Amino acid sequence: MPLDVINYSSLQVSTFIKSVEWLVEVDSTNTYVLQNLKSLGASPALVGADLQTGGRGRGKNQWWGAEGSLTFTLLLQPNEFNIQVQHWPLMSLMVGLAVREGLLKFLDHHQVSLKWPNDVYVDDKKICGILIETTPAQREFVVIGIGLNINNSLQAAPLGIQESASSMLDLTGCLHSREEVLTSLLQSLEDVLVRIPAHLPQLLAEWRQHCFLTGKRISIDDSQHEVAGQCLGIDDDGGLVLQTESGQRKFLAGSVTVLE
Helix, strand or coil, X not given: CCCCCCCHHHHHHHCCCCEEEEEEEECCHHHHHHHCHHHCCCCCEEEEEEEECCCECCCCCECCCCCCCEEEEEEECHHHHCCCHHHHHHHHHHHHHHHHHHHCCCCCCCCEEEECCCEEEECCEEEEXXXXXXXXXXXXXXXXXXXXXXXXXXXXXXXXHHHHECCHHXXXXXXXXXXXXXXXXXXXXXXXXXXXXXXXXXXXXHHHHCECCCCCEEEEECCCCEEEEEEEEECCCCCEEEEECCEEEEECCCEEEECC
């Protein structure tokens, strides 16, 4: 299937992106950005790839991608949006909220939800992963990696991924313009970033409304312990709150498994 061409100059006109670099193939757009910070264009900068062969998720997780997916990384300075440093840990939640909003115009007949801390789900299956990174080399920047399944049917994925993930093509039965989807995501992201300084409580409330885990029995592995309980949602710090047999527990990071 031939890839639809993305018009970079159009992106710079219709979104807040100031510079764009698009690669035919790369191991990871996040890795590429981190390795080329000083040579990238003006911020906010976008680096995308038609094929990502070694996309990274949280921890040791890998992102499965194929021709037709949308994989890209944004390099931006949160202080350009007056976002305070103490709110940077909430960026993965806020980016997820923006991705959800950007997808609604294409998936309005589907349930689009948010799985803490960095995934977007549609009809109980993962459609998008988000990876936020920083670097000591340039502390003022945040690296936002996004992988979205658009025109890559999950029928070609390994069996385990087929059962847990989906794509826009699989959901709607038709192909979508990657440029149109990307433009929608970027416009939604700018809207959320601009709202964070003055409207963070409202944004967190919106996130809670679409939390995939709330009410479910889950287990969370924070690399030191694995704890099971009923998910109560997130608190104002973005931490996941569990009701366990020994009381409420809060987690700021970890891998989540749904038990029911």
